[in-house]
Amino acid sequence: MTINDIRDMFPALGQQVYSRPLVYFDNAATSQRLENAVRRLDGLALGANANIHRAVHKLASDATEEYESTRDAVRDFLNAESREEILFTSGTTASINLVAYSFGETFINEGDEIIVSEEEHHSNIVPWQLLCERKKAVLKVIGIDDEGHLKIDELKTLLTSRTKLVAVTQVSNVLGIVNPVKQIVNLCHSMNCPVLVDGAQGIVHVGVDVRDLDCDFYAFSGHKLYAATGTGVLYGKKKWLEKMVPFMGGGEMIGSVKFTGTTYAPLPGKFEAGTQNINAVPTLKDSISFLSMINKDDELQRELRSVDEYMYSSLSQIKGENEVRLFGVPRGTERKIPLYSFVVQGAHHEDLALILDKMGIAVRSGQMCAEPLMDRFGVTGMVRVSLAPYNTMAEAEYFIKSLGKAVSMLA
Amino acid sequence: MKTLEEAKQAVIDDFSMYDEWLDKYEYLIDLGKNLEEYPEDQKTEDKLIKGCQSRVWLDSKVEDGRLFFKADSDAIITKGIISLLISVYSGRNPKEIAEDDFGFIGEIGLKENLSPTRANGLVSMIERIKELARESVGHEPQGEVLTAEDAKELAPLYDNVIMAIKQVYDPEIPVNVYDLGLIYELVINKKHEVFIKMTFTAPTCPMADEVLAEVKKSVADVPGITGCEVELTFEPPWDQSMLSEEARIELGMD
Numbered sequence: 001m002t003i004n005d006i007r008d009m010f011p012a013l014g015q016q017v018y019s020r021p022l023v024y025f026d027n028a029a030t031s032q033r034l035e036n037a038v039r040r041l042d043g044l045a046l047g048a049n050a051n052i053h054r055a056v057h058k059l060a061s062d063a064t065e066e067y068e069s070t071r072d073a074v075r076d077f078l079n080a081e082s083r084e085e086i087l088f089t090s091g092t093t094a095s096i097n098l099v100a101y102s103f104g105e106t107f108i109n110e111g112d113e114i115i116v117s118e119e120e121h122h123s124n125i126v127p128w129q130l131l132c133e134r135k136k137a138v139l140k141v142i143g144i145d146d147e148g149h150l151k152i153d154e155l156k157t158l159l160t161s162r163t164k165l166v167a168v169t170q171v172s173n174v175l176g177i178v179n180p181v182k183q184i185v186n187l188c189h190s191m192n193c194p195v196l197v198d199g200a201q202g203i204v205h206v207g208v209d210v211r212d213l214d215c216d217f218y219a220f221s222g223h224k225l226y227a228a229t230g231t232g233v234l235y236g237k238k239k240w241l242e243k244m245v246p247f248m249g250g251g252e253m254i255g256s257v258k259f260t261g262t263t264y265a266p267l268p269g270k271f272e273a274g275t276q277n278i279n280a281v282p283t284l285k286d287s288i289s290f291l292s293m294i295n296k297d298d299e300l301q302r303e304l305r306s307v308d309e310y311m312y313s314s315l316s317q318i319k320g321e322n323e324v325r326l327f328g329v330p331r332g333t334e335r336k337i338p339l340y341s342f343v344v345q346g347a348h349h350e351d352l353a354l355i356l357d358k359m360g361i362a363v364r365s366g367q368m369c370a371e372p373l374m375d376r377f378g379v380t381g382m383v384r385v386s387l388a389p390y391n392t393m394a395e396a397e398y399f400i401k402s403l404g405k406a407v408s409m410l411a
Numbered sequence: 412m413k414t415l416e417e418a419k420q421a422v423i424d425d426f427s428m429y430d431e432w433l434d435k436y437e438y439l440i441d442l443g444k445n446l447e448e449y450p451e452d453q454k455t456e457d458k459l460i461k462g463c464q465s466r467v468w469l470d471s472k473v474e475d476g477r478l479f480f481k482a483d484s485d486a487i488i489t490k491g492i493i494s495l496l497i498s499v500y501s502g503r504n505p506k507e508i509a510e511d512d513f514g515f516i517g518e519i520g521l522k523e524n525l526s527p528t529r530a531n532g533l534v535s536m537i538e539r540i541k542e543l544a545r546e547s548v549g550h551e552p553q554g555e556v557l558t559a560e561d562a563k564e565l566a567p568l569y570d571n572v573i574m575a576i577k578q579v580y581d582p583e584i585p586v587n588v589y590d591l592g593l594i595y596e597l598v599i600n601k602k603h604e605v606f607i608k609m610t611f612t613a614p615t616c617p618m619a620d621e622v623l624a625e626v627k628k629s630v631a632d633v634p635g636i637t638g639c640e641v642e643l644t645f646e647p648p649w650d651q652s653m654l655s656e657e658a659r660i661e662l663g664m665d
């Protein structure tokens with residue numbers, strides 16, 4: 001299979017902007033949607049549309065089957081031990097907030113400590129700040145070195161008997177380096193401290209085997225994974241989920257409701273209160289089959305690698321007056337996903353993004369929901385180019401040429 | 412100096428020379444590069460415009476009744492946009508700026524062609540310019556340069572306006588507001604608009620709104636007057652030393 005075959009599966013890629021072919025390089029913010037996923041969503045909304053679990057009729061049982069078979073597919077995709085450990089949410093942010101609330105209410109007390117890193121997305125910072133405020137707990141931060149690596153040694157000194165949770169990202173949405181999450185999990189577990197991994201970017205390019213990684217929680221979003229918006233997953237180890245108090249109360253999450261006291265439904269229902277995103281969640285199945293298809297296609301993987309290598313080496317080679325400074329420089333055998341955040345000397349990130357836009361290229365500029373990381377590197381923002389398996393060599397070459405033109409306009 | 416309408420038209424004409432938005436950006440970049448330098452030490456937090464992705468500083472000063480802007484941004488296209496706004500609005504009467512609808516921005520398609528974050532930034536810039544202009548209205552007529560002819564022409568108007576103000580009485584003391592010394596400032600500009608700053612004997616006057624309205628109406632009715640604005644102030648607070656000679660006699664104080 002070639003990249004061009006992949007492109008055919010994403011109708012949005014065929015459009016033009018300002019009479020130029022669209023070059024979509026903002027995939028880390030949200031990917032384009034698989035046609036299959038959109039068709040499934042449509043089909044469910046226009047056909048097998050009924051509320052799940054609640055009724056005995058045919059449509060309800062079809063809808064329930066679509067929804068619950070997605071849970072099985074996700075369990076298999078993550079290699080989780082049981083389907084009860086897979087909770088559907090509206091996305092990474094909702095998944096992390098669920099843990100911050102439910103784990104927090106159950107296990108966090110005054111003076112306890114939570115650790116995050118300096119490279120976290122705001123979604124993996126603010127819920128913990130809110131929790132710490134509620135519980136008078138303490139938030140500690142693992143630093144980043146100049147090349148964008150987590151300072152694992154710092155984690156060793158930050159971890160104490162009071163640390164109740166460590167929340168780190170598998171891959172930063174700015175730096176793109178694949179973090180040594182396995183090492184982090186081992187380290188934390190040696191101190192009896194559970195770990196939440198933010199997989200929003202990691203799931204897209206790296207994937208996860210939650211049993212091998214042994215993390216306690218793993219969160220990701222469907223919309224970055226070619227599926228419908230408003231879908232997401234929280235994987236949580238049963239031993240935690242069973243003890244955690246519910247996040248939201250409502251229908252479906254209950255065992256029995258009495259004014260003298262209510263009992264909760266068993267997992268996973270306990271954490272899925274109210275009508276779920278029943279038309280959209282099943283599109284995660286399309287993501288999963290798409291990923292397994294492309295991951296085993298060696299020819300395609302070679303082609304994708306060459307686009308990635310071209311981008312990385314071209315950007316690294318821009319020196320001189322308008323030098324490109326890349327953030328997140330992998331060392332040795334370290335992996336970096338095809339995501340490049342940079343600043344260009346003498347050209348503002350916002351100006352670059354604006355001019356590239358007029359050339360038909362969609363890139364991201366600004367703080368990218370990671371203000372502490374911007375402060376760490378002393379910049380007000382960056383330009384970010386993030387690729388998907390449908391981005392071609394021709395697009396990459398056009399981008400490098402256009403970037404040069406944009407810079408010369410600004411310099 | 413061009414009129415406001417002429418200045419806008421000049422920008423519209425400049426923009427229409429380019430078909431492609433890339434060329435229009437090029438033009439904005441040029442404007443940005445040529446914007447008058449903004450002193451580094453004045454890039455303070457209070458001069459920053461909120462709501463822009465890039466950082467934009469805007470400062471203003473009133474001189475001879477006209478409002479002058481200076482600005483800077485770390486992003487060059489933004490700097491070009493603010494330069495364009497300055498070229499149209501700087502050096503004008505604050506009231507004219509405050510009352511302008513900035514509609515020509517739509518005419519050149521600028522807002523529509525910006526990314527949503529930058530379009531918001533543009534809106535914030537315009538809001539800030541208007542805010543600064545509004546703050547300066549009322550301070551502006553004193554600075555207006557009057558020729559000898561102007562002064563001569565305005566003199567009888569002053570007399571008539573004072574007469575009109577004297578028709579308004581304090582609700583508690585049987586003396587008109589002028590002789591009570593409640594009028595702190597009275598200015599008539601070349602367009603025959605009247606600006607009055609006045610106070611009350613106490614900040615708690617229950618009839619304040621009625622009295623202000625009465626002054627305004629009475630002055631606006633003077634033939635030749637095109638408008639009247641009354642501003643209330645309690646700085647400095649009123650005291651008896653502000654009474655006029657007539658008022659003292661009236662009240663039997665001497």
Ligand SMILES: Cc1ncc(COP(=O)(O)O)c(C=O)c1O
Binds near residue numbers: 090091093124171200
């Ligand atoms: C690393 C990371 N964490 C969390 C999020 C938040 O994801 P969502 O907005 O889908 O909840 C994102 C997406 O921008 C991300 O890149």
